[in-house]
Amino acid sequence: SEYIPSVILFIFLVKMDFSIISNWPLNQSPDNRLKLALLFVHLVIVFAILSPIISRLLSQFGDEKLKKFIGLPEVGKNITYIDFYDFLSGLALSAFYLTILLFSLKEVYEKTGWVIAGIYAFLMFVSSISIAVLSLVRYIWLFTKFNNYAYYSVALLASSMCMAVIGVAMNMVS
Incomplete structure (x- = not known):
């Protein structure tokens, strides 16, 4: 399955x-x-x-x-400001990677050709998304101790923030 x-x-x-x-x-x-x-x-x-x-x-x-x-936190750990800060830092790093990709792709394409540029774009994209996903997983892991409604609400909100940050990075470059 x-x-x-x-x-x-x-x-x-x-x-x-x-x-x-x-x-x-x-x-x-x-x-x-x-x-x-x-x-x-x-x-x-x-x-x-x-x-x-x-x-x-x-x-x-x-x-x-x-x-x-x-670096998953212990289940039952108290949620602190640092946890939220770590989540946003991961999103910022992900957006930074994506911004670098979008700014540098044209130059890589012109200097190396479409095959190397495609592999470069793929590797940078996967790195960016992986950083965002790991940050997201670490953050919503903190909320597993709460009931399902709280957990799903936080997961939806955090995922929305993740997509918004990546979307802003892409719009700033294009």
């Missing part, structure tokens, strides 16, 4: 590729910007498809080691 989203994404990827190929004009070749965009989209979707396998590989390290690496 954990592989169902991966299968759905794979079907989506095949359908998307089939649609692009079948609707492409015969005597035209795609320009490098389109190739860059398609490479980036494919890398992100393939990463999402492989995420259950990556998750299994990470679980081999053991839950305690992973919790220690992420």
